[in-house]
Amino acid sequence: MMNIKNFIGAVTITVSLLSTVKAQNITWTKDGNSYLQNSGGEIVKVTLPKGDRTTIVSRELLYPANGSTPIRVRSFQLSDDGSKALIFTNSKKVWRYDTRGDYWVIDLKTNQLTQLGKGKPASSLMFAKFSPDATKVAYVSGHNIYVEDLQTNNIKPLTTDGTDRLINGTFDWAYEEEFDCRDGFRWSPDGKSIAYWQIDARKIRNFLMINNTDSIYSFNVPVEYPKVGQDPSGCKIGVVDVAAAQTKWLAVPGSQIQNYIPRMDWVPNTNNIILQQLNREQNVSTVYLANANDLTLKEIYKETDKAWIDAIESFEWINNNKEFVLKTDRDGWSHLYRVNIDNKKATLITNGNYDVIDVNLIDEATNTVYFSASPTNATQKYLYKTKLDGKGKLEMVTPSVLPGTHNYNISPNAAFAMHSYQSSTVRPVSEWMNFKTNNPLTMQGSITSQVGAQQQSKNKVEFFKVTTEDGVELDGWMKKPDNFDQTKKYPVVFYVYGEPASATALDVYSAGMNRLYAGDMAKDGYIYISMDNRGAPVPKGKAWRKGIYKNIGILNIRDQAMAAKKLLATNAFMDKDRVAVWGWSGGGSSTLNLLFQYPDIYKTGISIAPVANQLTYDNIYQERYMGTPFPTTDAYVAGSPVTHAKNLKGNLLLVHGTGDDNVHYQNAEMLINELVKYRKTFQLMSYPNRTHSISEGEGTSEHLALTFTKFLKENCPPGAK
Secondary structure (H helix, E strand, C coil), X not given: CCCHHHHCCXXXXXXXXXXXXXXXXXXXXXXXXXXXXXXXXXEEEEXXXXXXXXXXXXXXXXXXXXXXXXXXXXXXXXXXXCCEEEEEEEEEXXXXXXXXXXEEEEECCCCEEXXXXXXXXXXXXXXXXXXXXXXXXXXXXXXXXXEEECCXXXXXXXXXXXXXXXXXXXXXXXXXXXXCCCCCEEECCCCCEEXXXXXXXXXXXXEEEEXXXXXXXXXXXXXXXXXXXXXXXXXXXXXXXXXCCEEEECXXXXXXXXXXXXXXXECCCCCEEEEEEEECCCCEEEEEEEEXXXXXXXXXXXXXXXCCCCCCCCCEEECCCCEEEEEECCCCCCEEEEEECCCCCEEECCCCCCCEEEEEEEEHHHCEEEEEECCCCCCCEEEEEEECCCCCCCEECCCCCCCCEEEEEECCCCCEEEEEEECCCCCCEEEXXXXXXXXXXXXXXXXXXXXXXXXXXXXXXEEEEEECCCCCEEEEEEECCCCCCCCCCEEEEEXXXXXXXXXXXXXXXXXXXXXXXXXXXXXXXXXXXXXXXXCCCCCCCHHHHHCCCCCCCCHHHHHHHHHHHHHHHHCCCEEEEEEEEEEECHHHHHHHHHHHHCCCCCCEEEEECCCCCHHHCEHHHXXXXXXXXXXXXXXXXXXXXXXXXXXXXXXXXXXXXXXXXXXXXXXXXXXXXXXXXXXXCCEEEEECCCCCCCCCCCCHHHHHHHHHHHHHHHHCCCCCC
């Protein structure tokens, strides 16, 4: 839901410590001694440790025939044999990301540049990939899959039934938003076939947005969108023979509509396909192995949960592709297991009362797995290692002298790594490392030297823990005003998210910052606070993260309110009469619920793009965390802000984009109706045709910041008293 990475440009950056984001998106060469990068419009290979640079694709090779300017490299890939380069350019957005565009191939032996998909509409190709032997490229256009022969440039359609609602090789809105699914096809290891998703959204109803500004007559903007309680799109996996262009379908057990398939791939060097199936409630995960020749399936792993199970991040293969490494919290903590696809045995690799945040590298040669974790401080992240066979101890790799958040991108041979670091007091910095010695390649470019050169803020963010009257301990940060005087009273502004999609109280450089405030909150005399309630995706164990199940809008709201109540009661310098809260998306929903359910604590609220009625949101996200609304919607109603709108006492600013295809403007109008019904006065700022990020259009971001700041200052005046 409402993934905050979609609009971080406007607000305080918040991320999940349990995400799979790595230090940087580095394209390593196979040997692990070099990496490739787009440098000034050219593709360059950089060889470590000295950083020697070799141009692979020069700018001169990027000029089309009779062209006066080179094509712009949005991204690239090299064929396995290094003989060809595939260039992505002229990209356009599909929902959140620019995943469609034009593709060109450069033959590095002949220096010939050729555009793919000639005859297809401009910027319509998606996810182009070389065949294993680099003689062909497959891509999606118009929801059909094509393969193009690189010698003849003959284009063969592998599917022909694709429409705007029957989707081959990519995904619908809900799969993309909630399962992070975009690229929907995979070449087989032998290059003779392609496995792909087909999404059948023909029965999904359109949600109709209205554009009132781009024409003197308004018009509808339809968005295919499955709401809570509505059936999802159907999903199945096809295997198409490239030569014959004929598809055979995997007979995955169960309903194609009442189950999801969020992950699928080929087992390396085999003709087997592995896939994860989640049931509608997403509390049963089954991993199947399918033989692409005879289409037989067998179940190799199954897991159930009283709450929900996340989509598998990726299949990491070991033991000659007989086992894959799986991250699961089935034992109460997020740990790594090695799952044998023959005997179905799951062997624990990591062990202890801590969470594995993400896997950084599996180094079979040394029987080692490197992963991120933070056993003693859930606001931070460090690199650890243990034995891949499950017989090792937990060993910390990151030097403990740099407290904060660390990310690593390690070369495939574990020889080098890009190490990135930040904290609430240190701007993001990075260094290249000799990973075998755990030392920077040069002291001049080391993190230590970069941190030493930074000017540290005098008014640092303070991290704290607060235990509520319910016995729940929350982590939080606090930024006090400049020239703070504890004998005086200051207004308090809480920043909240509160739902399972993101965390806010992390030890990162954005802690204590508010990009929506036009000015300096600390200088103006505000205390700024953020805390993570139960349900936040931080490394505190399964019980912490999943305690919010069927309780969004209730449990998370009480945690935040009781923590705020405790802080206000125990810190005399906090002015109880000047308490504000704000949030965006899920945080906007939390803001409304805090203002409505605990009006004696929160006097002012700024809610941006909130879900006011949980029954209006998409089924994948909301049903995952709230359960399906069958046979009752009681939990949805109880946790929805519209249910509690009648309790508003304080000052409310409601902000929403009318073109929000994620959290529909419908939510604002439903809430407005309730507030009007109970004669509750408030302020509304609607942004015409703006999406969930409220960033489109000249002056929008600046206007939003000015509106935010003006309302806060007028209703929660800054400064000491």
